[in-house]
Amino acid sequence: MYDAIMAETIQITGHxxxxxxxxxxxxxxxxxxxxxxxxxxxxxxxxxxxxxTRRFAAHGYNAVMPNLHYRDAPGASPDDAAAASRATGGVPDERLVGDVAGAAAWLRSLTNANGKVATIGYCSGGRQSVLAACSLPLQAAVDCYGAFVVGDPPEGMPLKVGPLTHLLPNLSCPLLGLFGKDDSYPSPAQVEELDRLLTEAGKPHEFTSYEGAGHAFFNVDRPSYRPEAAVDGWARIFTFFGEHLGA
Amino acid sequence: MCTYQTETLEVTGSAKGPEGWFRVSEAVVYLDHPQHALAEHTLNVDFRNPALGPATRSAVELEPGAALRLARAIVDALRTAPPGLLPGVDQEALARLGVEVSR
Structure with missing residues (x-):
């Protein structure tokens, strides 16, 4: 089987x-x-x-990751750009949706595209994946331990972004959720609440919460890495995309 | 989780970054995922001068207990400084802070 992939930095049209x-x-x-x-x-x-991103290409998907901090520090290293973004208040929700819309349009414009697009995000990106799926026409979305999709932030926490509860009825596609039972943000109770709200809204979703895993269990180079949860999670992601992004 | 929680302070001083010493105009303080430290969350400080570009930055990521010990050491160093060396510092506020951080 021919399995070559090409990975490169490109420019797309964002928000x-x-x-x-x-x-x-x-x-x-x-x-x-x-x-x-x-x-x-x-x-x-x-x-x-x-x-x-390369992993998705190796599994037969066109993949693109917009640099959400690009405007805050064009050309800077990723850590400096993240610091600059934080210092200026972080990524606004509206801009995130515009940038994901641009990325989805780029994917659909490729000559080998079938027109089906999913989002996947980790941590703050998990919340943003749900936000994008509630704001744009997509075929699938994956939320990996995104905090503040539901639930109020702790008292005294000057959170710049809010929960997405009011947007859930607009969810445009099936949602796969992967969580750690030892995580506090999102807590198991918040995951249950999101599960219940999606069920009540009639939105298809599949949630898995892993024993012995906390936040960021997919991060292979962090102490939070949990191989059993990550390996099972990747298998679920590819099964889910196989069902919803197939030709 | 990504905490989204950020304190930004105007500061005056200098720091050493990738291109050498630079004037610092702000410090950004937050508890969140580190870039490099091997902990899930760290207390991070970015000493920056945005006018000189995003790469003009000196960053530290400290395990939370270490950050608290550093805060205490900073307050102690200021509190025990010889008289007359701390222009612009509210001595009464410093004394109160000294009591608080030594608890």
Missing amino acids: EGDPIEAYAARPLQPGPLGGVVVIHHMPGYDAATKEI
């Missing part, structure tokens, strides 16, 4: 027509192929999330 940087990884196959928008975590558009 309000802004040119932004993105990292794309594509199988060199005629297709038709589904597409995945990878939403990086708050610490940035980094080596670990680029590796995740």
Whole structure:
């Protein structure tokens, strides 16, 4: 089987027509192929999330990760750009939706695309994946331990983003949720609440919460890595995308 | 989790970054995922000067207990400084802070 992929930094059109940087990884196959928008975590558009983007290409999907911090620090290293973004208040929800819309449009414009697009995000990107799926026409979405999709932030916490409860009736596609039972944000109770709200709204979703795993269990280079949860989680992601992004 | 919680302070001083010493105009303090430290959450401080670009930055990521010990050491160093060396510092506020952090 021919399995070449190409990975490169590209420019896409983001929110309000802004040119932004993105990292794309594509199988060199005629297709038709589904597409995945990878939403990086708050610490940035980094080596670990680029590796995740390549992983989707290696599994037969066109994948692209917009640099959500690009406007805050064009050309800066990912950690400096993340710091600059934080210092200026973080990524606004509206801009996130515009940037994901641009990434999805880029995926659908590829000659080997089948027109189907999913989002996946980790940590803050998990919440943003749900936000995008409630705001844009998508075929699937994955939320990996995103905090504040539901639930009020702790008292005294000056949170710049709010829960997405009011948007859940607009969810445009099936949602796969992967969580750790030892996580506090989102807590098991918040995961249950999200499960209940989606069920009440008649929105298809599949949730798995792993014993012995906390936040960020997919991060292979962090102490939070939990191989059993991560291996099972990856298998669920590819099964889910196989069902919803197939030709 | 990503805490989204950030304190930004105007500061005056200098720090050493990738291009050498630079004037610091702000410090950004937050408890969140580190870039490099091997902990899930760390107390992070970015000493920056945005006018000189995003790469003009000196960053630290400290295990939370270490951050508290550093805070105590900073307050102690200021509190026990010889008289007359701390222009612009409210001595009464410093004394109160000294009592609080030594608890």
